[in-house]
Structures are given as structure tokens and as C-alpha cells.
Amino acid sequence: MKKIILLGYMGCGKSTVARELSKKLEIPFVDLDEFIEKKLGLSIKSIFAEKGEIYFRKLEHECFVELLNFTEPIVIGLGGGTPCYANNHELLKRDDVLSVYLKASIDTLVGRLSLNKNNRPLIANKNDEEMKEFIATHLFERSYYYNQAQYKIVVDEQTIAQTVEEILAILT
Numbered sequence: 394m395k396k397i398i399l400l401g402y403m404g405c406g407k408s409t410v411a412r413e414l415s416k417k418l419e420i421p422f423v424d425l426d427e428f429i430e431k432k433l434g435l436s437i438k439s440i441f442a443e444k445g446e447i448y449f450r451k452l453e454h455e456c457f458v459e460l461l462n463f464t465e466p467i468v469i470g471l472g473g474g475t476p477c478y479a480n481n482h483e484l485l486k487r488d489d490v491l492s493v494y495l496k497a498s499i500d501t502l503v504g505r506l507s508l509n510k511n512n513r514p515l516i517a518n519k520n521d522e523e524m525k526e527f528i529a530t531h532l533f534e535r536s537y538y539y540n541q542a543q544y545k546i547v548v549d550e551q552t553i554a555q556t557v558e559e560i561l562a563i564l565t
């Protein structure tokens with residue numbers, strides 16, 4: 394079985410959907426952010442604050458490559474920025490991976506992230522209005538990279554279970 398990689402903007406549901414998908418498939422789930430946090434013994438928030446974003450991006454690339462070198466089947470939830478740095482988007486096209494972009498609209502993302510921004514250093518200090526403006530621009534800049542995924546699912550009207558089912562349908 395190929396390694397399954399979920400990508401997309403912060404709040405699109407990568408971590409949540411990847412966890413549920415791994416249960417259904419009975420294969421391990423690794424969240425790239427959690428893998429990095431365990432490796433350093435620091436939260437993503439602390440890595441950004443203490444070491445800076447460039448340091449994080451280098452580490453994120455190394456950890457992504459390390460996960461891709463696992464030989465067993467695995468579901469990987471990327472961080473929102475992963476495909477957009479260090480040519481990581483090229484790795485989404487490998488024959489041994491199945492990459493899926495979970496595409497969410499600006500309104501969906503703002504709705505989810507405004508309740509859930511404290512551990513996301515890029516948006517932690519923004520109010521709802523600033524966040525909408527930021528996400529609109531940022532999503533536009535990042536879309537090129539997200540669209541390098543092999544598959545795309547529009548998740549706005551979907552429950553977590555429905556998104557999982559769509560990914561399972563791709564696999565069959």
C-alpha cells in the first residue's frame with residue numbers, strides 16, 4: 394500500500410481526518426507537527442518563538458523525508474505549510490505516495506481557526522477580521538503548491554466521516 398499524505402491549509406482537517414482514516418485502514422498515523430514536537434521536545438509554538446520559522450521549515454523538510462523513508466504503510470498529516478517550502482511539493486508526486494489536498498474555503502477556514510488558533514503561531518495574534526484577510530492572501534499564495542497533490546477533495550460541506558469515505562473510495 395502507498396503512503397497516504399493529507400495536505401492543505403491550517404484548519405482544513407488534515408490531523409483530524411488522517412487520524413480517523415488510519416483507524417479505518419488499521420495502519421499507523423503520524424502527524425508531521427507531532428513528530429517534530431516529539432523529536433525536539435518542544436511545541437510548534439515554542440519552536441517558532443525560540444528558534445524561528447526558517448529553523449522550523451528546515452526541520453519540517455528533514456522530518457518529512459524521514460517519514461517518506463518508512464517502509465511500512467502509513468497515513469501522514471502534513472503541516473499547512475509543508476508543501477510550500479524546500480521543494481516538498483515535488484515529494485507529493487512520488488509513485489509510492491498517494492497525496493490528497495483537503496480543499497476548504499476561506500469562510501470554512503476562518504470559522505474553524507478562530508476557535509482554534511492559539512497553537513498556530515502564524516495566526517495566534519490575529520483577530521477575526523485580520524485572520525480573514527491573512528488567510529485569503531496566504532491561501533492564494535499557497536494554492537499552487539497544494540494543487541500539486543495527486544487528488545483533491547472539497548471538504549466544506551463534508552463531515553469528517555464523509556471525507557474519510559472519499560479517501561477510501563480513491564484507494565479502492
Ligand SMILES: Nc1ncnc2c1ncn2[C@@H]1O[C@H](COP(=O)(O)OP(=O)(O)O)[C@@H](O)[C@H]1O
Pocket residue numbers: 401402403404405406407408409410470473505509548551552553556
Ligand atoms: N468536517 C470537518 N472535517 C474536519 N475537521 C473538522 C470538521 N468540522 C470541524 N472540524 C474541526 O476543525 C478542526 C480541524 O483541525 P485540524 O484537524 O487540526 O486541521 P489541520 O491539521 O488541517 O490544521 C478540528 O478542531 C476539527 O474537529
Ligand SMILES: O=C(O)C1=C[C@@H](OP(=O)(O)O)[C@@H](O)[C@H](O)C1
Pocket residue numbers: 401402403404407408426437471472473474475512513514515
Ligand atoms: O500553515 C503553516 O505554515 C503551519 C501549519 C501548522 O500545521 P496545521 O496545518 O496542522 O495547523 C504548523 O505546521 C505550523 O503552525 C505552520
Ligand SMILES: [Mg+2]
Pocket residue numbers: 407408409424426470471472
Ligand atoms: Mg494539523
